[in-house]
């Protein structure tokens with residue numbers, strides 16, 4: 687029996703690459719996101735093992751209704767990939783837009799925990815499952831303008847660590863992936879709302895690509911069930927943590 691994987695944010699970037707990779711690897715994938723035409727395009731390209739399912743991570747009622755709304759034969763989700771998320775803005779905290787902060791918290795934190803809560807009981811009852819989250823190096827290494835985005839990813843980090851405690855004794859695995867600079871997605875276009883500035887983020891670099899994240903997910907999933915990868919921090923070779931900042935004068 688093919689395992690069923692639900693990927694959030696499958697309309698672009700990492701989520702799209704993960705959905706494509708996992709269908710090719712023999713999983714059945716529920717691809718979610720808000721942009722229906724992109725989900726339909728994935729389904730047209732990948733065939734019957736890809737179920738397009740519109741889901742807004744800011745819609746608590748839609749998330750609560752998800753298990754019952756899935757078609758027969760797709761409800762026993764084995765793997766949840768909490769990938770949907772975003773950063774908005776690079777302003778310092780004292781100048782940041784509060785609406786941007788609210789959106790990052792509601793998508794990266796609130797929607798993510800609600801969906802996890804909705805799908806976990808089935809995994810526990812079946813004594814099989816895996817929750818994979820997309821954290822970030824921003825959870826670990828602070829930077830100017832990373833204020834709430836980095837804090838949401840620090841939440842993701844500790845939430846997944848705590849999940850491991852709660853799930854101890856049942857065969858449900860939890861893994862947090864923490865990538866650094868990654869191009870080939872819409873992350874910087876969404877964050878900066880300016881395509882030229884977004885392109886400049888990757889200028890002269892060889893960043894990670896969505897296929898690298900999909901490869902990591904495929905590897906984590908492929909390991910024997912008694913092996914749980916807790917966390918993976920990955921950066922492109924051209925990136926490293928910087929030094930501490932000092933204000934002078």
Ligand code: NDP
Pocket residue numbers: 694695696697698699700701718719720721741742743744769770771772773793820821822823864865866867868869871872873874876
């Ligand atoms: P993209 O912007 O390319 O993709 C983000 C995805 O999230 C889209 O499919 C989008 O779908 C979905 N999404 C955003 N808001 C919502 C919402 N309210 N409801 C449902 N879906 C939503 O970004 P990436 O692929 O780069 O990022 C994926 C994840 O990886 C994010 O959590 C990001 O924080 C994290 N990450 C990214 C890094 C990078 O450098 N790119 C590095 C480290 C972590 P739609 O708009 O159709 O709803």
Ligand code: 8X3
Pocket residue numbers: 821822823824832865866867868
């Ligand atoms: C995305 C990586 O460095 O832009 O999570 O925060 S970074």
